[in-house]
Amino acid sequence: MLNPVAWWRQQLRGTFSNNSPTVPQWELDLEMGDDAGYFGPDSAAWAVHGSMTTLVAGIQALLIQALHPGALAGVHDHSNYRTDPLGRLAGTIQWIFTVTYGDTVAAIKASARVQRLHGYVRGNYTTNAGEQRPYTANDPDLLRWIHLAFTQAFLATHQAYGGAIPGGPDAYVADWAVAGALMQVKDPPTTVRELQTQLATFNGELRCDERAAEAIAFIRHPPLPRSQRAGYRILFAAAVAALPPLYRELMDLHVPGLGPVPLPVKIPTQVVFAVVRASLESPGPSETAARARRTRLGVQDAPRKRR
Numbered sequence: 001m002l003n004p005v006a007w008w009r010q011q012l013r014g015t016f017s018n019n020s021p022t023v024p025q026w027e028l029d030l031e032m033g034d035d036a037g038y039f040g041p042d043s044a045a046w047a048v049h050g051s052m053t054t055l056v057a058g059i060q061a062l063l064i065q066a067l068h069p070g071a072l073a074g075v076h077d078h079s080n081y082r083t084d085p086l087g088r089l090a091g092t093i094q095w096i097f098t099v100t101y102g103d104t105v106a107a108i109k110a111s112a113r114v115q116r117l118h119g120y121v122r123g124n125y126t127t128n129a130g131e132q133r134p135y136t137a138n139d140p141d142l143l144r145w146i147h148l149a150f151t152q153a154f155l156a157t158h159q160a161y162g163g164a165i166p167g168g169p170d171a172y173v174a175d176w177a178v179a180g181a182l183m184q185v186k187d188p189p190t191t192v193r194e195l196q197t198q199l200a201t202f203n204g205e206l207r208c209d210e211r212a213a214e215a216i217a218f219i220r221h222p223p224l225p226r227s228q229r230a231g232y233r234i235l236f237a238a239a240v241a242a243l244p245p246l247y248r249e250l251m252d253l254h255v256p257g258l259g260p261v262p263l264p265v266k267i268p269t270q271v272v273f274a275v276v277r278a279s280l281e282s283p284g285p286s287e288t289a290a291r292a293r294r295t296r297l298g299v300q301d302a303p304r305k306r307r
Helices: 004-016 025-029 044-049 054-065 069-078 085-101 104-118 140-161 169-182 192-200 210-220 226-241 245-251 266-279 285-296
Strands: 122-126 132-136
Touching: 025 085, 025 285, 044 054, 044 085, 044 140, 044 169, 054 069, 054 140, 054 210, 054 226, 054 245, 054 266, 069 122, 069 132, 069 140, 069 210, 085 104, 085 169, 085 285, 104 169, 140 169, 140 192, 140 226, 140 266, 169 192, 226 266
Parallel strands: none
Antiparallel strands: 122 132
């Protein structure tokens, strides 16, 4: 029988791996491949995606994405997020980490697989002008919105709660533009200014209607084990606090506070990060596999810095 600490760690690891009892095979397979991959240990992508801030970023990305009625229609009509949220989370993590840590062939194949799955996601949604518009998950505008929302969330939350980014914020936007290109996003932003400019072009299309409110409520209260709920409430508050004000207002979400005085969320968030970090492998299996591949290929990397 597991002791309480070991049991809690097993539950936590299961949340990120769809309850896999062992390290998923796809992570181990990242050690294979014939090149160093698109990114390395000194990249902005490794710094951001290898940090604990991804726990907040994932929440924020889902919140932002839900504001576009076309993107939300695809999730509402075709996703099984209500009945299998861990499966959807695990699939997203697999794509992000494969592109970040895998060799170029693995990254290309993972992105192509997502696009094939997207080919089945199609339907219609109502625009803010009241028009019926057809959508597919591979629609260029929707692909751009998802990419922009992801980049915005991961950058903003790391800036709020994480450490330094090698090369600065622009370097992260430029790194993740590679992922955008793999997903067939045309001319993805490569600087923070371009990111904000492209996001602004969607402002008139965004809304928080009943369907969006339902999705946001699910994101706010997902069916997590009881042992993880208090920590998740802190992470959700951190995601809300780091949202751009426009998006926060659309969703009618508020930074926790006592009346008009906002409560600090950074320190509690850092405490949650520390607890999770102590419960998971550091570095994680994906980064460990990537470093082993790079060593096999003779790529000289600097020693890993703690993030």
